[in-house]
Amino acid sequence: MAGSGVFEEIFDGEVFKYYFDGEWRKSSSGKSVGIVNPTSRKTQYKVQACTQEEVNKVIENAKTAQKAWAKTPLWKRAELLHKAAAILKEHKAPIAECLVKEIAKPAKDAVTEVVRSGDLVSYCAEEGVRILGEGKFLTSDSFPGNERTKYCLVSKIPLGVVLAIPPFNYPVNLAVSKIAPALIAGNSLVLKPPTQGAVAALHMVHCFHLAGFPKGLISCVTGKGSEIGDFLTMHPGVNCISFTGGDTGIAISKKAGMVPLQMELGGKDACIVLEDADLDFVASNIVKGGFSYSGQRCTAVKVVLVMDSVADALVEKVNAKVAKLTVGPPEDDCDITPVVSESSSNFIEGLVLDAKEKGATFCQEYKRDGNLIWPLLLDNVRPDMRIAWEEPFGPVLPVIRINSVEEGIHHCNASNFGLQGCIFTRDINKAILISDAMETGTVQINSAPARGPDHFPFQGLKDSGIGSQGITNSINMMTKIKSTVINLPTPTYSMG
Numbered sequence: 001m002a003g004s005g006v007f008e009e010i011f012d013g014e015v016f017k018y019y020f021d022g023e024w025r026k027s028s029s030g031k032s033v034g035i036v037n038p039t040s041r042k043t044q045y046k047v048q049a050c051t052q053e054e055v056n057k058v059i060e061n062a063k064t065a066q067k068a069w070a071k072t073p074l075w076k077r078a079e080l081l082h083k084a085a086a087i088l089k090e091h092k093a094p095i096a097e098c099l100v101k102e103i104a105k106p107a108k109d110a111v112t113e114v115v116r117s118g119d120l121v122s123y124c125a126e127e128g129v130r131i132l133g134e135g136k137f138l139t140s141d142s143f144p145g146n147e148r149t150k151y152c153l154v155s156k157i158p159l160g161v162v163l164a165i166p167p168f169n170y171p172v173n174l175a176v177s178k179i180a181p182a183l184i185a186g187n188s189l190v191l192k193p194p195t196q197g198a199v200a201a202l203h204m205v206h207c208f209h210l211a212g213f214p215k216g217l218i219s220c221v222t223g224k225g226s227e228i229g230d231f232l233t234m235h236p237g238v239n240c241i242s243f244t245g246g247d248t249g250i251a252i253s254k255k256a257g258m259v260p261l262q263m264e265l266g267g268k269d270a271c272i273v274l275e276d277a278d279l280d281f282v283a284s285n286i287v288k289g290g291f292s293y294s295g296q297r298c299t300a301v302k303v304v305l306v307m308d309s310v311a312d313a314l315v316e317k318v319n320a321k322v323a324k325l326t327v328g329p330p331e332d333d334c335d336i337t338p339v340v341s342e343s344s345s346n347f348i349e350g351l352v353l354d355a356k357e358k359g360a361t362f363c364q365e366y367k368r369d370g371n372l373i374w375p376l377l378l379d380n381v382r383p384d385m386r387i388a389w390e391e392p393f394g395p396v397l398p399v400i401r402i403n404s405v406e407e408g409i410h411h412c413n414a415s416n417f418g419l420q421g422c423i424f425t426r427d428i429n430k431a432i433l434i435s436d437a438m439e440t441g442t443v444q445i446n447s448a449p450a451r452g453p454d455h456f457p458f459q460g461l462k463d464s465g466i467g468s469q470g471i472t473n474s475i476n477m478m479t480k481i482k483s484t485v486i487n488l489p490t491p492t493y494s495m496g
């Protein structure tokens, strides 16, 4: 059960505590924030509503802890991360239980998220000792007019305090994807978890606590993003922000100071299907890509752009598979579970009603019970419908019929988003041409979009983000280059 066993100290019996200076504490605000279970729609857990004063102390503390951590040998940092990864995996069951209750993630996927997170932390430790242990050596004589009198030693140094803000859909995995690179690179880390998913994140942080990281190096403050978010992101003590979420990220990037930003935001991932594609294979990918975790993935297939000549056949195959999806509570490991909140369900319903009014073909009857929305394929969607452009973040997938590849590319590139896209065809030459023309951070050929494996670069163009994630890129992003130049009194050429 959440907050029991080794996790007892993170819970006061009513409210989960926040983590500061290596200890679990209650906020002086005396206030808490409720976390509503998307399935029961009742308050499941409560977390502390931290104050600005507490945020100030956490950041001050993180600053001090970072100085000592930067002097800790790289292999020791890696050793602690490996330990945290093992503890995380050992306690996958209670953490997964929180994911089921807080964000209605299907039971098996919840366990997978925790295990994947442990693997990510270990991989990051290994990658860190390799790439941070290497630098560059340059000599001056390669630039015109110079003799070989200067040796430049280039290394990577930490940034300081990294602020990590993950979204609700992967509160553990998208938290460790920021925590592990920050720590291996010698930074300290302040985590502000999403409210839905905060309790799973607090359990994950306790695994780092149990691993024995120095006091103050990792902290976790809870509270509503709308209340403490701006204070955190605009705080002068923060040296880097790594954020994953929706449009909030655009607002943060306008307000944040002169600090490096890593922003992974929304997407409208297009799936372009050509006439020669294997339609059974495509249908499986569309159903998995569009409906897993009820479409609440930034990398979900969010619009199908299919050549008209094969559209009827494809839609029939997709419908046959949609009919087999199980719908119900996450505890039963159903394919389709309630979406995260009532406001999210209402938003999705708004997109569905707009499509209905404008004449889309409903392949299934629209059905909703509370936050549970049955999977729905909308055929013959046209560009004047909101669902053609907006991200439902739910189990509703639009199909747009196209008459040329150019039409598909045009629709994809007219979007404000540019996260991922995918192409299905047996013609690899055509696939490469289309991939090059698509304005997205990643294009998958013959597979639905996906972020993983977690060491692959992951980035969005346009409103989908700034910078690139993936283990190696995140480590690099959370460091700065430092040069030390050795100046010699006389030129020296090797072997000369």
Ligand SMILES: NC(=O)C1=CN([C@@H]2O[C@H](COP(=O)(O)OP(=O)(O)OC[C@H]3O[C@@H](n4cnc5c(N)ncnc54)[C@H](OP(=O)(O)O)[C@@H]3O)[C@@H](O)[C@H]2O)C=CC1
Pocket (backbone or CB within 6 Å): 165, 166, 167, 168, 169, 170, 192, 193, 194, 195, 196, 223, 224, 225, 226, 228, 229, 230, 233, 244, 245, 246, 247, 248, 249, 252, 264, 265, 266, 267, 297, 298, 391, 393, 419, 460, 464, 465
């Ligand atoms: N590209 C990618 O990698 C991914 C993108 N996403 C995108 O995220 C969205 C869904 O996630 P969701 O959690 O709803 O996204 P939000 O943008 O609503 O929230 C993300 C995080 O920001 C916090 N937050 C809210 N307001 C502020 C603020 N003013 N300052 C700082 N932080 C704030 C939230 O806290 P709180 O919960 O307390 O409000 C949460 O921790 C979708 O658009 C999806 O596409 C999701 C996953 C991956």
Ligand SMILES: O=C(O)[C@H](O)COP(=O)(O)O
Pocket (backbone or CB within 6 Å): 169, 170, 174, 296, 297, 298, 299, 300, 449, 450, 451, 452
């Ligand atoms: O948050 C998201 O939606 C993820 O970044 C997508 O991850 P996945 O493709 O591995 O599900």
